[in-house]
Amino acid sequence: MAAAKTPIQSFTRRQNMLSPRYEVYHYRDSHIGEVALHHHDFYEVYLFLSGDVSYTVENRTYPLQPGDILLISPLELHQPRIRRAESVYERMVLWIDRNYLGQLSTGRTDLTRAFDPTLPGRSNLIRLMPVASRAIQSEMEQLAALTRSDAYGADLLAQSRFTSLLVELNQVAAAAETSAGQDYVSDCIVDAVLAYINEHYAEPLTLDELAAHFYISKYHLLRKFNAQVGAPVHRYILQKRLQIARQLMAGGLSPTEAGRRCGFGDYVSFYRAFRAEYRVSPRSCAQCGPGQEKPDHRAE
Numbered sequence: 001m002a003a004a005k006t007p008i009q010s011f012t013r014r015q016n017m018l019s020p021r022y023e024v025y026h027y028r029d030s031h032i033g034e035v036a037l038h039h040h041d042f043y044e045v046y047l048f049l050s051g052d053v054s055y056t057v058e059n060r061t062y063p064l065q066p067g068d069i070l071l072i073s074p075l076e077l078h079q080p081r082i083r084r085a086e087s088v089y090e091r092m093v094l095w096i097d098r099n100y101l102g103q104l105s106t107g108r109t110d111l112t113r114a115f116d117p118t119l120p121g122r123s124n125l126i127r128l129m130p131v132a133s134r135a136i137q138s139e140m141e142q143l144a145a146l147t148r149s150d151a152y153g154a155d156l157l158a159q160s161r162f163t164s165l166l167v168e169l170n171q172v173a174a175a176a177e178t179s180a181g182q183d184y185v186s187d188c189i190v191d192a193v194l195a196y197i198n199e200h201y202a203e204p205l206t207l208d209e210l211a212a213h214f215y216i217s218k219y220h221l222l223r224k225f226n227a228q229v230g231a232p233v234h235r236y237i238l239q240k241r242l243q244i245a246r247q248l249m250a251g252g253l254s255p256t257e258a259g260r261r262c263g264f265g266d267y268v269s270f271y272r273a274f275r276a277e278y279r280v281s282p283r284s285c286a287q288c289g290p291g292q293e294k295p296d297h298r299a300e
Contacts, residue, residue: 006092006144015040021100022162024144028090037079037231039243041250043096043115045169046070047137051089054081056230057124058117059194060184067133069126071173073115074098074247076124077239079230092140096166104163111166114173125184126172139165189216190228194236201240202263207233237263242277245270246285255282 006026015038017023037056046055048064055062055070057078062070072078082089098112105111116122128136143165146158193210210233211218225233241262248258259270259282274282 006141017042017095017097019097021097022147023095024092024140024147025095026090026092026141026144028088030088035080035082037077037229037235037239039074039077039239040095041074041246042098043074043101043112044070044072045094045096045140046072047092047094047133047140049090049092049137050087051082051091052084052087053089054083054185055079056081056228059191059228060124060186061228062125062184065127067128067130067137069128069133069136069169070124071114071126071169072124073117075117075243077236077243081230092137094140094143094165101166104166109167109170111163111170114166114170122173123176123184126169126176128172132172136165136168139168185228187224187228189214189221190224193221193225193233194229197237197240201237201244202261205237205263238273238277242274245274245282249282249285255285258282 006024008028009025046069048055048066048068048070050066051064053064055064055078057070057072057076061081062068080089101111113119139161143158143161146154146161149158193214196210196213197205207218207222211221214221222233225236229236231239241264245255245258245262245264248261249255253261255270256267259267259274262270264270264273271282274280274285278285
């Protein structure tokens with residue numbers, strides 16, 4: 001099936017899904033400014049087409065080449081690092097609802113596997129030969145065209161195309177796990193600090209305490225952390241706590257208990273941080289249920 005090119009959409013910093021299944025976007029921008037470190041409650045397939053961009057996912061920064069694909073899970077904080085604002089930054093993104101992808105999976109074929117950050121040897125980056133990368137782009141464009149179409153059978157064809165695309169992405173991701181070489185930039189000190197934060201996010205954490213724990217000056221730590229992660233230490237800690245709290249509430253935990261387990265001293269501080277970040281209260285978000293949260297999180 002030949003598909004028309006996906007229309008270029010106006011860039012939006014919206015980070016909640018409008019569809020209960022998936023959404024496909026094609027963006028091309030010359031000037032969008034700095035993008036904040038952020039996370040969202042759905043899976044993301046990011047296809048980089050052009051620009052001078054590296055992409056940070058948790059403790060790894062990937063220098064991108066045209067055709068690169070990133071697979072990002074709801075558990076991973078991430079951020080594009082646009083080095084030259086005057087260069088054209090073009091990409092396609094596929095957002096996938098967590099529940100929908102789980103429902104399509106079977107006992108033999110887990111379509112969520114490629115997004116699992118706990119897999120040994122797993123990389124967010126898939127770097128294919130140009131022909132294979134263009135084929136993935138074509139599949140995404142066909143999926144977008146079918147999703148927009150009102151023609152008879154377009155909905156079933158779209159589901160088939162979506163399933164085929166996710167099977168293929170899982171296959172190439174599995175092959176990438178065994179490939180040699182390091183495709184990202186990292187710093188051993190920052191890696192250790194991030195691992196410590198991810199283990200101790202429920203405890204009091206400050207820049208001074210982290211610097212003392214790792215025997216490094218706080219100014220040196222702050223500089224290295226900002227360079228690798230793209231955000232100050234306190235911002236990463238807050239984002240990580242809120243991210244985990246949302247996951248806990250999606251699993252049925254009360255907002256009060258979720259905030260307590262994520263290191264907030266009381267519900268008031270949790271409420272204020274949550275509302276400032278997502279523009280809704282923790283209770284409103286919790287009442288939506290897993291995979292249905294609709295916060296107005298503004299950072300792409």
